Amino acid sequence: MSIASTLGRPFASMAPARRRSAATCAVALIAIIFPLIHGDDADIDSLANALSYAALALGLNIVVGMAGLLDLGYAAFFAIGAYVYGVLSSFQLQPDWSSFWEPFAFLGLVARMPGQGAVDVVHTTLSFWLALPLAGAVAAGCGIVFGAPTLRLRGDYLAIVTLGFGEIVPIVARNWTSVTNGASGLNGVAPPSIFGTSFGVDATPYYYVIVALVAALIFVSLRLRDSRIGRAWMAIREDEIAAGAMGVNLVRYKLLAFAIGASFAGMAGTFYVSKLQTATPEMFGFPVSVMILVMVVLGGMGSVWGVVLGAMVLQLLQSWFLPDLTDWLHQLGALIGNDAMQKIDLVQSIELIFGIVLVLMMLYRRDGLIPAHRKEAALTFEQQHAVVERVTAFALPGIAPPTARGKPLLEIKDITVRFGGLVALNSMTLTVPEGGVLAVIGPNGSGKSTLFNVITGLTPPASGSIRFGGKDITGLPSHQILQTGLARTFQNIRLFPNLSVMDNVLVGAHSRMQSGAVRSILRLPATKREELMARERVMEILSLFGNRLVPRVNQAVGNLSYANRRRVEIARALASGPRLLMLDEPTAGMNPAETMELAEQLKQLHTLGLSILVIEHKLDVVTRLADTVVVLDHGEKLTEGLPDEVRRNEAVLDAYLGRAHAAVKDIAVA
Amino acid sequence: MTATDLLVQQIINGVSLGAMYALIALGFTLVYGIMELINFSHFNVFMVGSYIALYVLEAFGISGQSTLMSGWPLVGVLVVALLVAMVGCGFLGVVIERLSLRPLRGVKGPSAMITTIGVSYILFNLVLLFLGTDTKNYPNPLPPLTFAIGGAVLRLREILIWVISLALMAGLYVFTRRSKMGKAMRATAQDPDAARMMGVEVDRVIMTAFFLGSALAGAGGMIFGLYYNFTSFVIGYSAGLRAFTAAVLGGIGNVPGAMLGGMIIGLIETLSGQVVAVRWTDVIIFSLLVLVLVFRPAGLLGRVAPNKS
Structure with missing residues (x-):
């Protein structure tokens, strides 16, 4: 029996979570003992370089992989971090010495040294250990300053803007010679030192610093990924509009991703420069941004361990394998007398290899080496064909019976919406009373979905006002409207397809949770408790649909049936604890049995105290659910009344059945 | 040269670059x-075009x-x-589309864009690998005929560039407005x-767009060579980014x-080189x-599409 299988057997029998932590420990152990068992300084040096790229890839992974913001100028933040330490720890800036510098000298940030002329000058001596967080903070600050105006741009436009930024920063570094020493680069950047001992030129201490840094960044990435923050990022990546409608503050979370990603690059930059002891503008150009992107794509966008692997593979390919491979090719060429083969230098062709890797990965394995989203096993035949359970009695915490039944909850006054010359809604006035169910019906193009969009802040009204629970919500961004207690579903279903049912519904609970980035990283007991409670609540909400969703809770939503996706969307809206549930054609695509099942469930929600505004075409659902029916036609309110009244209304019949109906009637009369 | 002459001269140069x-x-x-x-592969299709035109000219014995x-x-x-460069680039564009982009049709997200970055890298490095790193001299075959506009000089070269560009742009305009395929393109x-x-x-429309766009880039590549009297594997990125x-x-x-x-952009390039400094041109x-993207994302002549939900 081999050692591998002896070790492998207990590993295979472990629970997944324990298996993961065992693998993590093994990787950490190998990283720690590597320099002890393999003393070659050049190899340790290559590994340290590769790990600095892993740090960069981890940062870009947060921006591109998790939040879905394509950044083509990420190396700019690497440059900023590099120059922060490079400039402040070299002899580049030498202002004249004055008493102003005394306190800094006391803190050890600067030193006095004799200058070329009569006066002494300042030598900046920022410690590496201070520079690391400082560079992270400066880069994050630059990320925020740069991101604030640009992050609202659409995806591909954002990519261009970041590309422009990525071009500008190295050019500034090249031209601003008084600070950066231009194209010739900074000289004499101080190596880090610890307890007065300088790291010098030995690779091993640098290696341990970057191992610790990468370990910390992996930890931070994993904690963020599995938190409310990471879910918000992934929701933005999957569907920005739905994320906003579910209470995610888009601007804030995009900026957060940008800033955290930038801070990783800033720290990596400081480390890289301290190791090389020089910085030139060429180290941070577009090719570097692309290389980091290739690492992320190769490893798997959004996959923390994947991008680390991607960075290591590409870097070590460059420094370890390609020189060897080139040697072999040359020897082979000499052997068979092929001149061309002896001239090939694969190290020079690294960018060609990057290009090929990028294209092949995109064509054949877009999920990367380690996909971010594990595929859950499909349900068994028995589970898929289980008898549908009907839940008859249930309660949902957070949904309380209305205090003032019948009082106006949602008041829409004179709302007009125009798209160019088309008037989609013409001074619409509507009221949903507390505890009521209002159904909106009308032919296609009558303005029903526009009504929903204008209420939830997706479409700005030309005039008019919307009040909810007495509060004016006209013109508020979607996420704030959700927080007032108004949650919606979409006609075309807007879920987050790559996220599980659980994560989708948890995004709905986003605005009910509070943990920010720092608390999510530290995972304090309060944060843990909050997360646990949210998960329990999600399970309660899912059980509302009997055994439809509960067995599928870990499945990716993209794999669910149409009807189940509609149910997930309703569950997601319910998770925000709304007072008014807005449903845009909730039973579209469901068969009659499923339709009645859902109508029953909605009825029960209403009994629990939820007010409902529903767009629906199926009149039997409308009749069963609604207290009041509003009929829209051509953006105007045709009539309003009890379901049965509306059904018999002549104008409604005309609108639905058109002129032909009227003509037939005329003939009948004649 | 007086200041006015210099301005006129830079405008002449700027219009040529702009074309x-x-x-x-x-x-x-x-x-x-x-x-x-x-x-992004377009950057280096342009670069390849300047090499193709160069080799055709050299094949006819025109050099230096x-x-x-x-x-x-x-x-x-x-x-x-010009025609060989255009057709060659046009087919290059079609091949790129067929092999690397058509399989990604319907895939959401940045995959297609990332693929074009990869293709761009491949083109760039293939040229580097097979044609070497050295800058190639471009022939200047035109007779040294010049016209004086005040103190500024208008060379035959500039006139040639303007004529080629105008003819191609007019051709493209007529094609998109008048032809059946042009109508299909606008509809798509x-x-x-x-x-x-x-x-x-739609696949044919996309193929046509790649062919036409790449062919125009091929013409641009030849114009680059005639204007600057050199070509190199690095020109794709800087010129391509400005064109973008x-x-x-x-x-x-x-x-x-x-x-x-x-x-x-052409005018900004020459005038900012004059007024500020060439090394800041890219920053400008x-x-x-x-x-532009922050304050008018749709550009000077574009319209913003309404947000669909």
Whole structure:
């Protein structure tokens, strides 16, 4: 029996979570003992370089992989971090010495040294250990300053803007010679030192610093990924509009991703420069941004361990394998007398290899080496064909019976919406009373979905006002409207397809949770408790649909049936604890049995105290659910009344059945 | 030269550069208009075009300051070089689309754009690998005929560049407005699904857009060589990025916008080199790009599409 299988057997029998932590420990152990068992300084040096790229890839992974913001100028933040330490720890800036510098000298940030002329000058001596967080903070600050105006741009436009930024920063570094020493680069950047001992030129201490840094960044990435923050990022990546409608503050979370990603690059930059002891503008150009992107794509966008692997593979390919491979090719060429083969230098062709890797990965394995989203096993035949359970009695915490039944909850006054010359809604006035169910019906193009969009802040009204629970919500961004207690579903279903049912519904609970980035990283007991409670609540909400969703809770939503996706969307809206549930054609695509099942469930929600505004075409659902029916036609309110009244209304019949109906009637009369 | 003469001279130069940028920008715009894809491989299709035209000219024995040919034979050779560069690049564009982008049709997210970055890298490094790193001299076969405008000089070279660009842009405009395929392209740009249902073969439309855009970039590549008298494997990135800025400035997806944007970028390049310093030109251009996108994302002539939900 081999050692591998002896070790492998207990590993295979472990629970997944324990298996993961065992693998993590093994990787950490190998990283720690590597320099002890393999003393070659050049190899340790290559590994340290590769790990600095892993740090960069981890940062870009947060921006591109998790939040879905394509950044083509990420190396700019690497440059900023590099120059922060490079400039402040070299002899580049030498202002004249004055008493102003005394306190800094006391803190050890600067030193006095004799200058070329009569006066002494300042030598900046920022410690590496201070520079690391400082560079992270400066880069994050630059990320925020740069991101604030640009992050609202659409995806591909954002990519261009970041590309422009990525071009500008190295050019500034090249031209601003008084600070950066231009194209010739900074000289004499101080190596880090610890307890007065300088790291010098030995690779091993640098290696341990970057191992610790990468370990910390992996930890931070994993904690963020599995938190409310990471879910918000992934929701933005999957569907920005739905994320906003579910209470995610888009601007804030995009900026957060940008800033955290930038801070990783800033720290990596400081480390890289301290190791090389020089910085030139060429180290941070577009090719570097692309290389980091290739690492992320190769490893798997959004996959923390994947991008680390991607960075290591590409870097070590460059420094370890390609020189060897080139040697072999040359020897082979000499052997068979092929001149061309002896001239090939694969190290020079690294960018060609990057290009090929990028294209092949995109064509054949877009999920990367380690996909971010594990595929859950499909349900068994028995589970898929289980008898549908009907839940008859249930309660949902957070949904309380209305205090003032019948009082106006949602008041829409004179709302007009125009798209160019088309008037989609013409001074619409509507009221949903507390505890009521209002159904909106009308032919296609009558303005029903526009009504929903204008209420939830997706479409700005030309005039008019919307009040909810007495509060004016006209013109508020979607996420704030959700927080007032108004949650919606979409006609075309807007879920987050790559996220599980659980994560989708948890995004709905986003605005009910509070943990920010720092608390999510530290995972304090309060944060843990909050997360646990949210998960329990999600399970309660899912059980509302009997055994439809509960067995599928870990499945990716993209794999669910149409009807189940509609149910997930309703569950997601319910998770925000709304007072008014807005449903845009909730039973579209469901068969009659499923339709009645859902109508029953909605009825029960209403009994629990939820007010409902529903767009629906199926009149039997409308009749069963609604207290009041509003009929829209051509953006105007045709009539309003009890379901049965509306059904018999002549104008409604005309609108639905058109002129032909009227003509037939005329003939009948004649 | 007086200040006015210098200004006139820089405007002449700027318009020539602008015409080249406009030709490249049209390729970005045609593809973006139809597929909403930023095609980074276009940068280096342009670069390949300048090499193709160079080799055709050299094949006819035209190199350096050659006065071997003149009159109609010279015109003929220039036209042949232009056509070969255009057709060669056009097919290169079609091959790129067929092999690397068609399999990704319907895939959401940045995959297609990332693929074009990869293709761009491949083209760049293949040229580097097979043609070497050295800058190649471009022939200057035109007779040294000049016209004086005050103290500024208008050379035959500039006139040639203007004539080629104008003819190509006019041709493209007529094609998109008058031909059946042009109408199909405009329809696909508006709504690919509706166009498909009306019997438009969207794959063929996309292929045509790649062919035309790449062919124009090929012409741009030859103009680059004639203007600067050199070509190199690195020209794709810097010229391509400026042309791309031009497309965005004019309103990406908008054909007249690309022409206008090209002219503006060309003039900014020569005038900022004069007024500020050449080393800051790129910063000015990219800052402009960022500012345009932030404050007028649809560009000068484009319209913002309403948010669909």
